[in-house]
Amino acid sequence: MKILQVIPFFNPKFGGPVKGVYYLSEELSKRGHEITLITTDLNYNENYVIELEKQGVEVICFKCVFNFASFLYSPSMEKWIKSNIQKFDLIDLHEFRSYQNNIVHIYSKLYDKPYILQAHGSVLPFFQKQKLKKVYDFFWGYKLLKDAAIVIALTETELNQYKKMGVPENKIEIIPNGINLIKDQNLPKRGLFRKKYDIKNDENVILYLGRIHKIKGIDLLLKSFYLLSKEMGNIKLIIVGPGKTSNLKKMIKGSLIENKVIFTGPLYGENKYEAFIDSDLYVLPSIYEAFGHTVLEAFSFSKPVVVTEGCGIKDIIHKRAGYAVKYDKNSLKDAMFSILNDEDLKRSFGENGKVIVSKVFNLDIVMNKIELLYKNIVREFNEKS
Secondary structure, three states, rough: OOOEEEEEOOOOHHHHHHHHHOEEEHHHHHOOOOOEEEEEEEOOOHHHHHHHOOOOHHHEEEOOOOOOOOOEHHHHEEEEEEEEHOOOOOOEEEEEEEEHHHHHHHHHHOOOOOEEEEEEOOOOOOEEEEOHHHHHHHHHHHHHHHHHEEEEEEEHHHHHHHHHHOOOHHOOOOOOOEEEOOOHHHHOOOOOOHHHOOOOOOOOOEEEOOOHHHHOHHHHHHHHHHHHHHHOOOEEEEOOOOOOOHHHHHHHHOOOHHEEEEEEEEOOOOOHHHHHHHOOOOEEEEEEEEOOHHHHHHHHOOEEEEEEEOOOOOOEEEEOEEEEEEOOHHHHHHHHHHHOHHHHHHHHHHHHHHHHHOOOOHHHHHHHHHHHHHHHHHHHHHHHH
């Protein structure tokens, strides 16, 4: 099949949606499909693209003329879509409210081409820019959902969000994110991360890895860590990811945890693996998290996890591979304390997480579902034509 992947931005610093598109495009190409990915030059990461192109994926970047509230206007992309959309069997749209999706919607109807939509947790107009999101939905969003061949939900929670936007359940497929398990022999040695950041072997390391953004709840994590530090002396909190940290650093300046919190900035590849390997607990304290791809990464390293109830895969985690707790500093502190002070529990949660990844979120399993969905849509569409 010839498949067009469309995403407004393509840089790993934007988190789960970009990583999902990367893995999806890479694996489909390995399976013999012709994959073209189009995006804009907003924070374009050339090195990231080069690695994907090595796997046979064609990546085309278009100039973003202006950025209005993350609505990335790229007229050169419209010209390209108009001239090239007929070449593809299927278009896969990522994110929901975008100029790029509007253009594909117009020309897919004009040239009678099917598209699917993966909102990656962005379908409901909540959190920031709610009024602008509702305006978008009135003019474009509802039509975009209505005309999609299928929409993909990451979780049951997202399925219900699509339903609230008027999408009938028979047009919604639940397919989670997937991850490749890394073979142990290809991993860095234990202790390298601790050596780089002068962390003692007897100190418990709590890891957060993701964007530095208000929705991620890092301020809550710092408050909980402060409480935890009063009960445990041998702990460090590592905050890994892109974004501004000045307000977070001000928040802890002069406090008893100032020297116990390390901000590393973004880490990728082996540097990221080193952080996971040398951690004792992974925490994702988000206000809202559509899925939580970094949770799968923590599972793959056999690490126990604590998330807040806004995490889309909380039910899979709670009391099986960690805890899902209320968005509350005391609840979060208690969960971290329970795991770090019980070696058997910590080990059991970590082992269970590894099993969950291998049986439920293994990339091959996920890709089989997506590939079958693609084939069925194209076959049904051709039969109707």
